[in-house]
Amino acid sequence: LSRPVPEPAASRPMVAAYFCIDVRSEPFRRGLEAQDDGIRTGGFAGFFGAPIAYRGAGLDVAVPQLPGLLGHSRVAHDHCEGDCRQLVRQRRERLQKAGLQDWLSTAATSVFSYVEAAGLLYGLKLFKDSLGLGDRANRSGLKAVEQARLKPSLELADEPTVEEAADLAAKALRGMCLTAEFPELVLLAGHGSSSANNPHAAGLQCGACCGQSGEVNARVMARLLNDPRIRGGLRRKDIHIPQGTRFLAGLHNTTTDELVLFDLDELPPGMEASVRRLQEWLGRAGETARRERAARLGLANEEASRLLGTLSRRSRDWSQVRPEWGLANNNSFIVAPRSRTRHLDLQGRAFLHDYDWREDPDSRILEQIMTAPMIVTHWINLQYYASTVDNKRYGCGNKVLHNVVGGNIGIFEGNGGDLRIGLAIQSLHDGTQWIHQPERLNVFIEAPREAIDRIINRQQTVRQLVENEWLHLFQMEGGNSLIHQRSLTGWRQVNG
Numbered sequence: 001l002s003r004p005v006p007e008p009a010a011s012r013p014m015v016a017a018y019f020c021i022d023v024r025s026e027p028f029r030r031g032l033e034a035q036d037d038g039i040r041t042g043g044f045a046g047f048f049g050a051p052i053a054y055r056g057a058g059l060d061v062a063v064p065q066l067p068g069l070l071g072h073s074r075v076a077h078d079h080c081e082g083d084c085r086q087l088v089r090q091r092r093e094r095l096q097k098a099g100l101q102d103w104l105s106t107a108a109t110s111v112f113s114y115v116e117a118a119g120l121l122y123g124l125k126l127f128k129d130s131l132g133l134g135d136r137a138n139r140s141g142l143k144a145v146e147q148a149r150l151k152p153s154l155e156l157a158d159e160p161t162v163e164e165a166a167d168l169a170a171k172a173l174r175g176m177c178l179t180a181e182f183p184e185l186v187l188l189a190g191h192g193s194s195s196a197n198n199p200h201a202a203g204l205q206c207g208a209c210c211g212q213s214g215e216v217n218a219r220v221m222a223r224l225l226n227d228p229r230i231r232g233g234l235r236r237k238d239i240h241i242p243q244g245t246r247f248l249a250g251l252h253n254t255t256t257d258e259l260v261l262f263d264l265d266e267l268p269p270g271m272e273a274s275v276r277r278l279q280e281w282l283g284r285a286g287e288t289a290r291r292e293r294a295a296r297l298g299l300a301n302e303e304a305s306r307l308l309g310t311l312s313r314r315s316r317d318w319s320q321v322r323p324e325w326g327l328a329n330n331n332s333f334i335v336a337p338r339s340r341t342r343h344l345d346l347q348g349r350a351f352l353h354d355y356d357w358r359e360d361p362d363s364r365i366l367e368q369i370m371t372a373p374m375i376v377t378h379w380i381n382l383q384y385y386a387s388t389v390d391n392k393r394y395g396c397g398n399k400v401l402h403n404v405v406g407g408n409i410g411i412f413e414g415n416g417g418d419l420r421i422g423l424a425i426q427s428l429h430d431g432t433q434w435i436h437q438p439e440r441l442n443v444f445i446e447a448p449r450e451a452i453d454r455i456i457n458r459q460q461t462v463r464q465l466v467e468n469e470w471l472h473l474f475q476m477e478g479g480n481s482l483i484h485q486r487s488l489t490g491w492r493q494v495n496g
Helices: 025-033 085-106 111-118 123-130 159-175 215-226 228-235 272-297 304-316 364-371 373-389 449-458 460-467
Strands: 015-019 039-043 052-055 074-079 151-153 185-192 246-253 258-261 332-335 350-353 402-405 410-413 442-446 472-476 483-487 490-493
Touching: 015 025, 025 039, 025 272, 025 350, 039 350, 052 215, 151 215, 159 215, 159 228, 159 364, 185 215, 185 272, 215 228, 215 246, 246 272, 258 272, 272 304, 332 373, 350 373, 364 373, 364 449, 364 460, 373 460, 449 460, 449 472, 449 483
Parallel strands: 015 039, 015 185, 052 074, 185 246, 332 350, 332 442, 442 472
Antiparallel strands: 074 151, 246 258, 402 410, 472 483, 483 490
8 A cells, every 4th residue: 555556547437336335345456447547436335325125026125235233224125027926926935834834843852753754755856956057046935037127216105205215315325425426337246156055154244234135225226326316316415326327236346256237128228238348348257257266265276167167056056165255364454545546456455445625524434434443344354363373262163063053043063062153164274274364453544634533532432443453544645655553642653
């Protein structure tokens, strides 16, 4: 970060792609930016400012889709073209059947009799799952082709609701530092992971979406920002989105580095060529990210043309203990304009949050970043740190020996003992060496020191983290490479 910062391109970008601040986004963003000088990427918490829960069609429970520090204010629902009743009925029947099977296969009074009675009948499914075959229903109870018909969105029934949604959209855009120079296409890319037989699957999903995939949030926010009523409300807040700008929702699969786009059937006429060009760029960025990750997964000798297929099979392999490395080796959280880091290879170790202090005169956005994303990234970093330095106490041991307790309460290692916490050894060690290097989180913020100090003085939790050195806080000067570090006694220059 001390290297000279190149002058950013002055021209209006063709595409702006916003990703979650998750460290796994950084290699993909580098690969995407390398495709064309007209591509700009940004980082923002993966719930995209939508404090929602999601109740899918036919489901009784609304699932939180926002950071654990917050409470949801709205519930998103599924909508689909035509008659949804058949999909709803199928989902309910499959979930009821799955619930009965789960109870029979885990209840203490029936587990052995159920396995002996149903084992042969279950043999075909076991065989297909072992080979990664078949179109399996996902956890929502629907197959992929059925799920594609459903579109999550917020109801905008009256004018107060529209105005509330416009406030939500304005806060999100200001948080992303996207209030002017809108390109033709703006991509909101949530992320999710795919793995099989994995009690810790939520730990590979989007933390900003409460351990869920970020698909729902990206689609809900893109739909809001394309709505003419919301754009009218934004104009009243001095945010003018051109009529020719289209927001797209996508999902980055962090296991395979594929990125799919949603709701393309709703594109206005004349945008098909631009979207096809974007899809080509996304495909090549995925290839770059896969090649970069291959060595750490033991696939350095795999042919590039076969790498996607290999990673896809790993994601469906129920014996695979390392479908991906998650957030292993994270070490920094950088709060600055993308121009500060675009020329750097950060090796998938940095959480990147876009922020321009010149557009935040009262430091309100910075305070939100330091009291929410900074604390969450610290939690993630400390979980990896503690699980590495003392896996016996703060990790959860050997994943191969895990047994799930009570469906979703927790896990034992083996057949008893205490419930285990933290990360499995296989999420940190490849069998030969440690993959995660334990470091306390290094936070770099490009903003005036006076503004940072005011927030530290106001926020007790932030002050405790900084002054007790649970994390290391650095300040960067705009326009030069000077870096200062904050300690209990104040600031000191650490370079130059």
